[in-house]
Amino acid sequence: MIVNPGFGPITHLAAILWVCDAEFPTSVMTVRSAIVRQSISFSAVAAWAAFIVWSFLPCLPQSAIATERDAPPLYIVLEMDTSASMAVSDPQRLLPKAVELLLKLLPAQSRVQILGFDSHVRDQTELLHLDDEQRRKVANFAKEIVKHTNVGTDFLPPLEAALQTLTPQSGENYRPVVLLFSDGITNVGSNAENQGRQTQVLQQTAAQLQAAGIRVFTIAFSEHVDARFLREIAELTGGLAMIAAQPEQLSDLFTTLFEILEQPDMLPVDRVVHVDEHVSSLSLLLQNKPGTTGNVALVTPQGDLIDAASNQPDVRWTSGQGYQLVDMDHPQHGDWQIQQPAGEHAGKAYIMSDVSLRVEAPTLLDIGASPTPTLRAWLDRGNGEVLKAPALHIQAKISRLNDQRVPDVVIELADKDGDGRFEQTLPRLEPGAYLITVEAEAKNLRRIKKHGLTVAALPKAETPASPPSSGDDDSDAASLIALVWINLALLPIVAAAVYWHVNIRKRL
The missing domain is CATH 2.60.40 (Immunoglobulin-like)
Structure with a gap:
């Protein structure tokens, strides 16, 4: 909130001078004379009231939290490994079918590009808006590119292509995301060449993606995949590393990706x-x-x-x-x-509603991060208005994405300040990818929202965003209070000026 404490008093002084015949420029005085001939008392009071309203308009509070309802659209580059091993890993071609489901779920304002790669980028679409015709076009393209397989796997060309496609230009506002799907390992030559290429991807390309704000979500498929390498790409860019052990899991995995990326409100089913x-x-x-x-x-x-x-x-x-x-x-x-x-x-139930569950949590944190990060959640009526529903209860379930043997952790969120905003510190988590399922329940109303979290084994460049400092809010509040007192102090002076102009001057 921006407050100009001098603006209100200046407008009030202008009103006083206007009423009391101060020396204004000729053009202003000409307008004033015409108004006086109509009704000086009405004009003075109306001008003074307008100045008061005008002076306070900049002080009205604005929402400081960018929610997913206000979030810019997703721009996604979906990179599909089409090396020869994919014919063995996915013999029923379930990957294109899972891609089709993801395209059905994404909103129309999203834009998607699909490319196939092995040792090179072989085929790719443009970055397309998802109207009905383009959804069919992209889905059919995904079915076609898996039919053409080649030898070798190199992750550098597809990531460089995504960097070129998704790097935001001046004035553009969208959320750039890469979905990198592979069942293999880097294979560009000798072991030394393979290691050198991985180092290049991690130290140069992934760093460039991170600097451009492009998050890479990696999907590892088959027991032969280099899961460690894909996990490091995801961690470096603030994305998430996921594993599909079987082709039959792909539809569920892509559905989870949609829920993490788009964060729709959901109902329990x-x-x-x-x-x-x-x-x-x-x-x-x-x-x-x-x-x-x-x-x-x-x-x-x-x-x-x-x-x-x-x-x-x-x-x-x-x-x-x-x-x-x-x-x-x-x-x-x-x-x-x-x-x-x-x-x-x-199945799943996705909704549009004028009451939405909001979730605020980090997407990437280092193991042992200090201070301990906080999970926040609240019900929102829109425009930042918090709904204080009676008997509202909010809890979160934290699940390890790639290891179902690890038990879920359930935490209860508390409304400590009584303002309808619930929070709780996150427990200590081992390195890995996590799905946080937040559920709010009140009388006759329930909402669910999903959130993805990566706990990195080593410190990364990105740390969880801290909540806004309260110092700015305190300063704004002090300025607003000062402005109120100054305006109140000038109120008798303006009233006296109006009274003098309307009553005493008529007798002179």
Whole structure:
């Protein structure tokens, strides 16, 4: 907040001089004379009131927190390893199908480029907006490039290409992200040449990506992948390193990537989805296991049965390989029941709502970081207004992404200041990639949001962003208080000037 404590008093003094016939420039006095002939008393009072309002406008508080609702669009370069080993690692070609699902989930303002690489960058699209036509174009391109395989794997060309594509130009505002998918290791020649190329990628290219604000999320696939090298790329750029042990995990992995990158508000799903009155749109992602037979249907809160064959004007039903996506505008409020074949898990529920869960946490921290980082969360009505819901409870589950043997850690957040903002310090975590699932629950209202966190084994250049210092806020508050007192002190003078002009001058 910017406060000019001298602006208000100056305008009040101008009002006094205007009323009392001070020497103003001729053009101003001409206008003043015309107004006086109409109604001097009304003009003086109106001008004084306008000056008061005008002087206080710059002092109105503004939201200082950039939330995901206000976040700029995602620009993504998806880099797919097309070396010959991919035909063995992913024989059913499930990667393009997972990419298609990610494209379905991303909002239209996102832009995506896909490129295939082995020892070189072989094929690539332009950076395309995701309207319906471009989604199909990018999805078809992903299916085609995996058919053309070559020998060798070099991570330098695709990362340099992403650096050229995503480096922000002056005046541009977007979130640049690289999704690097590979099942192999660096293979450009001898062991010495391979080691030299990895050093070049880490010390030069990754450093350039980090300096440009481009985060690299790496997806390692197969037991032969150089997971350590991919993890270091992710850590250096503030991204996240993920592992898909089996091709069947790719759809879930890409769904998690969407939830981390776009951070949509979500509802809990367990055969039933409760849609509260604040929800304006609902997207249900219902995933099917391979070989599953049977139809998926929904039962509305009013008891109507709908499925993909139903003709509902506000319901769009999209079927893909292994999933069904149901988009609804203005869904009925209440409990929606999900009917799926036996053995299927219910899926995910993404919403648009005028009450959103906000999460503030680091994306990258060094092991043993001091001071201990804090996780903050609150319900937001929009424009920074915090919702203080009765009996609100917020907790977070911290899960190790690439090692399910590590037990989850659950922490309770507390509203220590009674302002509706909950917080808790993060526990000490071992190096690795983590998924933080934050859930807020109040009467008839629940929200879920996902957040990705990397704990680096060694100190990195980037440290978690610290919350804004309270010093600036204190200074602004002091300036505002001073401005109020000065304006109040001038109030009797302005009133006396108006009274003199309206009453006494008429007698002279």
